[in-house]
Amino acid sequence: xxxxxxxxxxxxxxxxxELYSENGFDQTTVADIAQRAGLTERTFFxxxxxxxxxxxxxxxxLHELFVSAVADAPDSASPxxxxxxxxxxxxxxxxxxxxxxxxQRQAVxxxxxxxxERELSKYSSLAEGIADALCNRGVGALTANLTAMAxxxxxxxxVEGWIDGTDGRDLSQHIRESLGxxxxxxxxx
Amino acid sequence: xxxxxxxxxxxxxxxxxELYSENGFDQTTVADIAQRAGLTERTFFxxxxxxxxxxxxxxxxLHELFVSAVADAPDSASPxxxxxxxxxxxxxxxxxxxxxxxxQRQAVxxxxxxxxERELSKYSSLAEGIADALCNRGVGALTANLTAMAxxxxxxxxVEGWIDGTDGRDLSQHIRESLGxxxxxxxxx
Numbered sequence: 001x002x003x004x005x006x007x008x009x010x011x012x013x014x015x016x017x018e019l020y021s022e023n024g025f026d027q028t029t030v031a032d033i034a035q036r037a038g039l040t041e042r043t044f045f046x047x048x049x050x051x052x053x054x055x056x057x058x059x060x061x062l063h064e065l066f067v068s069a070v071a072d073a074p075d076s077a078s079p080x081x082x083x084x085x086x087x088x089x090x091x092x093x094x095x096x097x098x099x100x101x102x103x104q105r106q107a108v109x110x111x112x113x114x115x116x117e118r119e120l121s122k123y124s125s126l127a128e129g130i131a132d133a134l135c136n137r138g139v140g141a142l143t144a145n146l147t148a149m150a151x152x153x154x155x156x157x158x159v160e161g162w163i164d165g166t167d168g169r170d171l172s173q174h175i176r177e178s179l180g181x182x183x184x185x186x187x188x189x
Numbered sequence: 190x191x192x193x194x195x196x197x198x199x200x201x202x203x204x205x206x207e208l209y210s211e212n213g214f215d216q217t218t219v220a221d222i223a224q225r226a227g228l229t230e231r232t233f234f235x236x237x238x239x240x241x242x243x244x245x246x247x248x249x250x251l252h253e254l255f256v257s258a259v260a261d262a263p264d265s266a267s268p269x270x271x272x273x274x275x276x277x278x279x280x281x282x283x284x285x286x287x288x289x290x291x292x293q294r295q296a297v298x299x300x301x302x303x304x305x306e307r308e309l310s311k312y313s314s315l316a317e318g319i320a321d322a323l324c325n326r327g328v329g330a331l332t333a334n335l336t337a338m339a340x341x342x343x344x345x346x347x348v349e350g351w352i353d354g355t356d357g358r359d360l361s362q363h364i365r366e367s368l369g370x371x372x373x374x375x376x377x378x
Contacts, residue, residue: 078374079374080374116310117306117309117310120306120309120310120313121305121306121309124309142346142350142366142367142370143370143374145342145345145346145349146342146343146346146367146370146371146374147374149338149339149341149342149345149346150338150339150342150371150374152338153334153335153338153339153342154335156334156338157331157334157335157338160334161331177331178331178335181331181332181335182335182339183376185267185268185269185332185335185336185339187372187376
């Protein structure tokens with residue numbers, strides 16, 4: 001077996017999520033994952049620090065895409081429009097992810113308290129990153145924090161709608177709907 | 190020492206937060222807390238399951254106040270108005286809490302990853318409770334989830350503003366401002 005296997009990361013991630021889904025996260029070992037992927041434990045640890053990282057791998061890229069797009073929005077964009085640009089930018093991250101894979105991953109997280117806490121903490125960091133980017137655009141702290149949290153809420157609701165959806169609408173449509181809903185709810189008060 | 194000490198819960202909670210603040214959460218033992226409060230470890234465990242519960246004690250009451258008020262809002266209230274009623278209802282929970290005590294508690298949480306995760310999970314449960322209450326009012330799932338998360342964001346931002354504030358405005362003023370800001374940001378897009 002060669003030192004650098006083709007697509008090792010993808011194979012390991014797919015194997016891990018299958019096993020977490022079949023047997024539970026806590027019950028799965030790195031040895032199980034390596035075996036299912038036809039690779040070695042050493043190869044696993046060249047790609048991931050631990051079992052948990054497999055579930056959240058790539059999230060840093062998503063964070064970066066979202067926050068950069070907020071920062072780079074035109075000066076004339078309102079806070080909510082800058083966040084909308086961030087929501088638009090992350091679509092490229094989801095491009096290669098099938099709905100079935102996203103659904104499997106979400107079910108794995110939902111079944112494990114530690115993974116749920118980790119996910120909440122990722123969302124919280126994302127909101128902080130967006131709020132910082134808005135502050136750097138000259139937006140006041142209150143508005144920045146609130147807009148960032150509302151933007152993350154739009155994102156969460158849209159991803160859930162996409163994963164649970166049966167009508168075949170894609171994520172961009174769910175994001176548009178969810179963003180429109182945020183604007184409507186606020187004006188309906 | 191009598192079996193039922195007067196104000197034992199308050200004394201223990203105050204002693205615990207002082208010690209967490211002075212020495213760190215991980216470095217403080219239940220024995221330390223009992224000693225500082227002039228009570229026994231047995232008394233501590235009659236009031237709290239563990240060290241962590243001291244930090245979040247009372248949060249269930251807050252959750253209940255918020256969610257009940259959303260459920261009991263007039264039928265004519267829009268989703269955001271029902272959430273506004275919830276935000277109004279929790280003010281009574283904060284009535285006896287001084288800003289200095291709230292600030293001390295927040296600093297203790299900010300200094301400990303486990304407590305931060307616990308707090309995020311409390312906020313997430315609160316949002317779920319509010320969303321369920323809105324669904325029971327006949328609000329669709331997307332709007333219910335989004336309004337609930339936006340309401341929790343308003344709450345978080347208002348409490349932070351109150352804790353950090355130097356102008357003496359009370360929590361109700363911060364909540365009003367934060368809610369107004371939510372409405373403004375959504376209409377500004």
